[in-house]
Amino acid sequence: MASHFLFLGLIMLITCSFALASDNSPLQDFCVADPNGPVLVNGFPCKDAKLVQANDFFFSGLHLMGNTSNAVGSRVTPVTVAQLPGLNTLGISMARIDFAPWGINPPHTHPRATEILTVIEGSIQVGFVTSNPENRLINKVLQKGDVFVFPEGLVHFQRNIGYGNAIAIVGLSSQNPGVITVANAVFGAKPDIPSDLLAMDFQVDVKVVDQIQSKF
Numbered sequence: 346m347a348s349h350f351l352f353l354g355l356i357m358l359i360t361c362s363f364a365l366a367s368d369n370s371p372l373q374d375f376c377v378a379d380p381n382g383p384v385l386v387n388g389f390p391c392k393d394a395k396l397v398q399a400n401d402f403f404f405s406g407l408h409l410m411g412n413t414s415n416a417v418g419s420r421v422t423p424v425t426v427a428q429l430p431g432l433n434t435l436g437i438s439m440a441r442i443d444f445a446p447w448g449i450n451p452p453h454t455h456p457r458a459t460e461i462l463t464v465i466e467g468s469i470q471v472g473f474v475t476s477n478p479e480n481r482l483i484n485k486v487l488q489k490g491d492v493f494v495f496p497e498g499l500v501h502f503q504r505n506i507g508y509g510n511a512i513a514i515v516g517l518s519s520q521n522p523g524v525i526t527v528a529n530a531v532f533g534a535k536p537d538i539p540s541d542l543l544a545m546d547f548q549v550d551v552k553v554v555d556q557i558q559s560k561f
Contacts, residue, residue, distance in 0.1 A: 368436035368457070368519050377401040378426050378433035388520070389426060389433050402431035410510070411443035418448025418505070426520040438520055442513045444469070444505035451526055452502045458522030460495040460515050462503070464488060467511025473501035500527060533561030 369387075377397050382390030392401070404424050411420030425438040432438055438458075442450055444467065452474075462471065464487045472484025473495050486506065487493055495501040497518070505511040531538065532554075540554040547554070 369434065370436070371434040375402075375431060376434040378430035380430075389430070391433070392430070402429070404429040407441045407514075410512075411441065413443050413445035413448055413510075417451055418445035419443060419450045419503075421450065425517075425522065432520045435520060436518060438517045438522060440515050440517070442503065442515065444503070444511040444513075446505060446508050446510065448505050448511075450503040451528060452500050453524055453526040454498055454500050455495075455517060455519070455522040455524060456498060458517040458519035459497040460501070460517050460522070461492065462487075462495070462513050462515045463492050464490065465512040465514055467505055467509060468507045469511050469513060470504045470506050471495075471502070473499045475499065529561060532558050 373391075373394075375394075375397070376389075376391040377394075378389035379392040380389060382392075384390045407422060407424065409422075411422050413420050420443045422441040422443070423438070424432075424440060426432045429438075442462075444450070462469075466489060469487050470484060471487055471493050472482055475481045475483065476499065485493060503513065531543065537558055540551050540558065543554045543558075544551040
């Protein structure tokens with residue numbers, strides 16, 4: 346009987362280990378992404394290891410300021426597997442976020458990653474919302490050198506609350522974390538989510554929904 350419970354315990358432990366992992370662990374030294382590979386997998390197929398070069402593990406450009414001349418006043422420069430093939434199967438990525446004065450990185454979620462943010466320059470307000478039914482806002486103002494973490498899958502945001510430019514560097518626990526910007530997903534879906542449905546959900550007139558959808 347004891348051995349039976351031990352066996353069940355081991356199965357549960359292994360199952361939990363898989364359930365808690367965002368990306369699969371690598372089974373070799375590296376698996377440089379081959380975007381032109383003929384095989385479709387959960388991720389990218391591996392480039393022939395004999396053809397791998399140093400540049401497959403290299404990215405240059407995070408020292409450059411992103412163009413924040415847009416509606417939200419921010420720019421994200423991602424470094425995921427799409428930009429750095431050597432990240433394939435390694436379960437990490439990063440990004441630089443530039444903010445114009447009072448610019449925002451709108452409420453969004455990463456469906457496959459936890460995010461950790463470090464302020465490089467400026468004062469940045471950050472926050473995330475807990476899941477239903479509480480929907481509690483947890484937010485804080487960060488200064489240069491401060492670090493904040495956003496749990497995987499939760500809606501979160503950042504905003505520059507200063508009159509100068511702000512910069513943040515973020516790390517993500519997936520080679521391809523994905524981004525779902527809430528406003529874009531709800532009001533910019535193609536084809537449109539029915540406006541009467543959204544009007545009922547947001548408790549506003551249909552004309553208000555139509556007006557917002559027209560901006561996306």
